[in-house]
Amino acid sequence: MNALLAADLPYWVQSLLRVLGGLVAVLLPAGTIVYLFLFKMMSFMQSRLGPMEAGPYGSMQLFAEVGKWLQKEDITPARADRTIFKIAPLVVLASTFLLVAVVPFGPDAWFTNFEAGVFYMLAVSSVSVLGILIAGWSSANKYSLLGGLRAAGQLIAYELPMVLAVIGVIIQAGTMNLQGIVVAQNGGEIFGWNGLGNPYILTQFTGFIIFMIAVQAELTQTPFDMPIAESELVSGYMTEYSGFRFLTFFIAEFATAGVFSLIASVLFLGGWGVPFAWFDWKSIDDISDWMNVVGPLIMFTKMMVLAFVIMWVRFSYPRFREDQLQRFAWKVLIPISLVNIMITAILKVAF
C-alpha cells in the first residue's frame, strides 16, 4: 500500500487522489451528520418524523436541499464590502479542509504525515474565526456585526481550553504526530494488560470532556451558539448570505463537526487502530495492509458516536449568555485543564 501511494504513481495522480480523498473525508461525514442527526434524530427527539417524501425515509432530502440552495439568487447587500463578503465562506470552509489534511485514517492512509500534526491542527482550526469575523464585518448589518464579534470573542476564548486539553495527550504520548498518538494508544498497555491498548479517554478523561466542550463552542453549536442565535441575532454572521454562499457556511459547520469528531477520536479513542495485542503486532511496520480499508470504517464509527454526542447536546440545551460563556471558559475550563496538565506531567515522570 505504501509502495502504491508513494512510488508507482506520478505526482499529479497522487495529488488528485489526495484532493478527492479530502473531499470524501469532508463531505461524507457532513452529509451523514446532516441527514442522520439534523434531519432524523432531531425529529425523533421532538416527536415528529422529519423529511419523509424525498426518497425512502427522506434519504434524498439532502440532495433536494442542495439543489434548492444552488438555484437561489446570490445576493450581496448594497453596502457590503463585496470582495471580502464573497471570500468569507470560503475561508471558513478552507479551515475544515486544512484540518482534515493531518487526520490519519490508517497505517498508510493519510493525506500528510506531519510531525507537528497536533500543533498544525490547533493552528488551522482558528482560521475559521477569521472567516466568521470578516463575514460579520463585511455584511454591513448590525446583527451580523454583533454575531461576528461574539464569534470572535467566543472562539478565541475556547481555543485556549482546547489547546490545554490536548497538551495532556501530548505529554502522555510523547509525540505531536497524530499517527504516533494512534500507535501509542493502541500499542499501549494498562498496568501490563494490553487487551484494550491504552485509549487516552481513560487516563485523560478530564481532557476529553474539556476538549468536547471546547469543540462544541468552536462549532458554535448550542449551548454556545450565541454568534448564530436564531431568536436574537437572526443567524448572526450568516444573516446576509443566500444561495451557494450560505450552503458553504452550512457545509463548513457540519463538516467541521465531523472533522473535530475525527480528531477527538484520534486523540482520545484510539483513532483508526485496533489494540495491537489482538494480532500480535509489535510496531507500526507490522500492521497488515487491510487496516488501510478497515481503519477508515473504524474512524467513521467513532466519529459518528462523537458527532451524536455533539448533536444530542445541541438539541437538548438552551443557550448561554455571552458573559456567562466567557466566565465558564476562563474561570472553570482553563484552571481545570491546567491542573490536568500538572497531574499528567507528574504521573508521567513518576511512572
Added chain:
Amino acid sequence: MTSTESLIDRRQLAYIASQAADARLNVELETEGMTLNIGPQHPATHGTLRIIAHLDGEQVVWAEPSCGYMHRGYEKLTEVRTYPQVTSLVNRIDWLGSFANEVPFILAAEKLMGIEAPPRAQWIRTILFELSRIANVSLFLGDLGVQLGAVTPVFMAFRDREHVLNLIEATTGGRFHPNFDRIGGLKDDLPAGFIDETRAVMKTLRNFCTEMEDLLFGNEIFQSRTRGIGVIPKDIAMQYGLSGANLRASGVDWDLRRDQSLPMAWDKVDWKVWTHPDGDSFARCWIRLQEVRESTLIVDQLLNNIPSGPVMAKVPRIIKVPEGEAWVSTENPLGEMGYYVVSKGDLGPFRTKIRSASFNNISIVPWILKGVYVPDIITILASLYFILGDIDR
C-alpha cells in the same frame, strides 16, 4: 503622617489617575453607541413589534417599544357592527386564546341588558375560557425554549396543544376563532363525549407541565439565563399597570377570577392563585407553568358537576341594548382584559374601549430594558409574554 494614611493616599491617587486615563481613552476613541432596531420583522417579537434599542457594546442604554404596525382599529369597527357581530372581531385580539376575548364583551352587554346566562352556559363558558388559557400559555412555554435557544420544547408544546384545540374545535367549530359566545348564553351545547375526552386531555396537559418542568425549568442554563434577569419590584409593577402572571410574579396576590364576582363558575370550584416573590423572568415563566396546571384542575372540577338545563336565556331575536355604560374585565391568559361599552340603545355599541393586557404589559419595556444585555432583551420580552394582536388591537 502614619504609614497607613499614606497608603490610603496612594490608593486614592492611583484611583484618580486610572479614572483620568479612562476618560482620556474614551475621548480619544470617540466611542459612540449603536441603535439596533429589534423588529418589526424579528423572530423574538412574535409579529410586528419594534424595539428601538440604543446599545453601548452589547448593553442597552435605553430602549423603547414602538407598536402600531398591526393596528386594525377594532374599537372603531365595533361602532358599525351589531352586538352579536362584535364577537367575531374581538376573537382576533389575542389570537391564541380567542374564546377568552369574547367573554368580557358578552358579559358587558349582558350587564347592560340586565340578563344572565343560565348556569349550564356559565359552566361551559368557564370551561372553554380555561381551555383557551391552556392553549395560549402552553404555547408560551414552548416558545420560551425557542427564545432561549432550545428547539425541542416548542414541538412538545404544539403536540399537546393540538389536543386542546381539537376540544375547542369539537365544541365550537373553530380552532382559533370560535365565535361561540352569545348574549344570553352559548350557541350550542357540548358535543357528545366531550367530558371523557377532556378529562384525558387534561391529564396529558398535566404530564406536559411536568415534562416542561424537567426539560426546561430544571435546566441549569435556563435558570442562569432567567433568574435575576429583568426583576420587576412590586411597586413598579403596580405603577406600570401590569396584570396577569407578570403582576403575580412580582408578589401581588391579584386575580380577577377570584377577586370579583362575575356570572361565571370560578367561585364554584376550589383552586389556588399562584404568586412568586422574586419578580424576575424565571418567576414569570414559572407562574405561567403553574397556572396551566391549575387550569387543568379547574376544568377537571368543573366537569364533575356541570348543571343541566338550557344553554341560552330568553333574549329577543333582534338584540337592542338599553342605554347605559358598562365595564367588565376578566383575567385573560395574558392579564386583565376589559371592555368599556357605551350604548345609546341601538343595535350596536356607540363606543367601545378595549383594555388589553399586553399593551399595558409592554409599557414597562423602557424601564426594564435599561442596562441589560442584548440576549436578556429576548429573555425579558419572552417572559413578559405579549401577543401582537393584543397590543395593537
